[in-house]
Amino acid sequence: xxxxxxxxxxxxxxxxxxxxxxxxxxxxxxxxxxxxxxxxxxxxxxxxxxxxxxxxxxxxxxxxxxxxxxxxxxxxxxxxxxxxxxxxxxxxxxxxxxxxxxxxxxxxxxxxxxxxxxxxxxxxxxxxxxxxxxxxxxxxxxxxxxxxxxxxxxxxxxxxxxxxxxxxxxxxxxxxxxxxxxxxxxxxxxxxxxxxxxxxxxxxxxxxxxxxxxxxxxxxxxxxxxxxxxxxxxxxxxxxxxxxxxxxxxxxxxxxxxxxxxxxxxxxxxxxxxxxxxxxxxxxxxxxxxxxxxxxxxxxxxxxxxxxxxxxxxxxxxxxxxxxxxxxxxxxxxxxxxxxxxxxxxxxxxxxxxxxxxxxxxxxxxxxxxxxxxxxxxxxxxxxxxxxxxxxxxxxxxxxxxxxxxxxxxxxxxxxxxxxxxxxxxxxxxxxxxxxxxxxxxxxxxxxxxxxxxxxxxxxxxxxxxxxxxxxxxxxxxxxxxxxxxxxxxxxxxxxxxxxxxxxxxxxxxxxxxxxxxxxxxxx
Numbered sequence: 001x002x003x004x005x006x007x008x009x010x011x012x013x014x015x016x017x018x019x020x021x022x023x024x025x026x027x028x029x030x031x032x033x034x035x036x037x038x039x040x041x042x043x044x045x046x047x048x049x050x051x052x053x054x055x056x057x058x059x060x061x062x063x064x065x066x067x068x069x070x071x072x073x074x075x076x077x078x079x080x081x082x083x084x085x086x087x088x089x090x091x092x093x094x095x096x097x098x099x100x101x102x103x104x105x106x107x108x109x110x111x112x113x114x115x116x117x118x119x120x121x122x123x124x125x126x127x128x129x130x131x132x133x134x135x136x137x138x139x140x141x142x143x144x145x146x147x148x149x150x151x152x153x154x155x156x157x158x159x160x161x162x163x164x165x166x167x168x169x170x171x172x173x174x175x176x177x178x179x180x181x182x183x184x185x186x187x188x189x190x191x192x193x194x195x196x197x198x199x200x201x202x203x204x205x206x207x208x209x210x211x212x213x214x215x216x217x218x219x220x221x222x223x224x225x226x227x228x229x230x231x232x233x234x235x236x237x238x239x240x241x242x243x244x245x246x247x248x249x250x251x252x253x254x255x256x257x258x259x260x261x262x263x264x265x266x267x268x269x270x271x272x273x274x275x276x277x278x279x280x281x282x283x284x285x286x287x288x289x290x291x292x293x294x295x296x297x298x299x300x301x302x303x304x305x306x307x308x309x310x311x312x313x314x315x316x317x318x319x320x321x322x323x324x325x326x327x328x329x330x331x332x333x334x335x336x337x338x339x340x341x342x343x344x345x346x347x348x349x350x351x352x353x354x355x356x357x358x359x360x361x362x363x364x365x366x367x368x369x370x371x372x373x374x375x376x377x378x379x380x381x382x383x384x385x386x387x388x389x390x391x392x393x394x395x396x397x398x399x400x401x402x403x404x405x406x407x408x409x410x411x412x413x414x415x416x417x418x419x420x421x422x423x424x425x426x427x428x429x430x431x432x433x434x435x436x437x438x439x440x441x442x443x444x445x446x447x448x449x450x451x452x453x454x455x456x457x458x459x460x461x462x463x464x465x466x467x468x469x470x471x472x473x474x475x476x477x478x479x480x481x482x483x484x485x486x487x488x489x490x491x492x493x494x495x496x497x498x499x500x501x502x503x504x505x506x507x508x509x510x511x512x513x514x515x516x517x518x519x520x521x522x523x524x
Contacts, residue, residue: 004385010115011101016388016395018093018097020090022087027411032448033457034133047222047223049061049223055454056455057462069136077410086407096339100339103145103149110356114346120266125334128249134335137336141179141180141336148184152187161210163180167181172222188207190316194313241460243467246467250332253327273352324340324341437454438455441457443492469482493518493519508524509521
């Protein structure tokens with residue numbers, strides 16, 4: 001482990017913290033219905049096409065766009081427990097950043113630069129961590145990005161033909177497969193522009209064939225063309241998908257808040273680096289003739305494999321511009337923007353300051369003409385390995401033994417109305433039947449997992465016709481007519497919510513249960 005230097009130590013520790021952080025991530029509200037979807041796929045032997053969970057829109061058209069991953073998640077939970085799902089998704093995110101690190105290294109970035117930029121991308125991505133199918137889209141995104149950048153640099157590359165089978169899988173695990181099609185489209189258009197402008201470009205014919213193959217294979221899913229149309233509901237704004245108006249991750253960033261500072265800093269970094277003039281290329285070593293300096297020979301590890309040329313590659317500039325616009329539209333796209341941003345920043349820093357590359361500076365005569373990256377001494381490599389394992393074991397011991405750690409066979413229920421639902425189950429004979437429950441939006445998935453028909457849940461899509469009225473009712477507006485329309489005879493909400501105050505004084509409603517997490521009202 002002589003090459004395990006300080007930069008690699010920091011990078012390894014960062015990725016270990018990422019993995020352990022997954023075990024401290026609260027149970028996502030959508031985890032519950034993702035697991036139930038997986039159960040349906042296994043028990044029915046097919047992918048349902050209509051809503052099976054609500055009493056408000058039963059049978060409504062529903063695109064189960066993550067069916068394959070949900071089936072895998074359910075199988076894992078049933079055999080290995082929920083903690084195995086947490087580990088799986090944590091490892092997916094770690095893989096994303098290992099691939100990003102490798103991409104920057106192949107572009108010529110030195111270890112300190114690659115680790116530093118990777119750390120910034122981690123900060124952008126952190127708010128989206130969790131057992132969520134969108135994490136898989138980030139993984140596929142960085143794979144497609146790496147393959148397309150390599151294709152631009154080396155031309156004929158068989159790795160390009162890895163993309164169609166990957167697209168077939170991607171289209172059946174998450175609707176974010178459209179990101180892959182957008183990357184391919186940017187590559188096709190960008191390479192055409194490169195060719196028109198006389199810049200270095202890759203052959204278009206293989207790229208067009210692969211793009212067509214990916215588009216065709218993406219149609220091999222249980223929903224067919226409807227899966228292509230599904231993302232358009234998000235592009236058409238709140239009119240096409242009301243959840244865009246209310247769900248936090250679909251809101252544009254508010255640069256007045258602390259949460260948006262990493263995005264703001266990343267955008268400023270792009271502006272500053274883009275405006276800095278490149279210094280004159282000079283070698284730190286002097287030639288023997290007339291005291292002139294000769295340029296270095298950039299032949300370090302990976303530099304011959306991939307040279308970014310970000311400033312001259314129209315395809316990459318289209319990708320960067322597109323993902324930047326997406327990040328400014330919704331926080332959901334920050335991880336994807338972070339991948340392209342990291343490559344852009346690393347490439348620009350290498351252009352401005354070549355010494356940040358994976359080369360030894362100044363060159364040592366003992367290494368010959370080419371520059372090579374300095375390796376840590378053997379004793380330092382062993383010391384760094386010891387420090388890594390010691391710190392990782394200590395951190396794992398502290399985090400995984402805490403009560404909030406997701407290390408059990410089922411997801412933690414601490415943020416959900418577990419006791420209130422247990423009360424409902426124990427008092428079925430005392431409550432109106434059938435029980436039509438109005439509840440918090442984020443509790444819908446949990447109620448589905450507990451076998452309760454729901455008013456609404458995190459799938460959002462089937463509820464386009466009632467979303468706005470639901471939001472108004474939670475604020476205490478026009479709730480009587482909505483309740484009458486859907487026969488609501490019980491309300492499960494958070495203490496001190498507007499409806500809690502209203503129902504506590506409303507005739508015909510009785511509070512039958514309450515704790516710190518939830519209060520339950522029943523119509524009498």
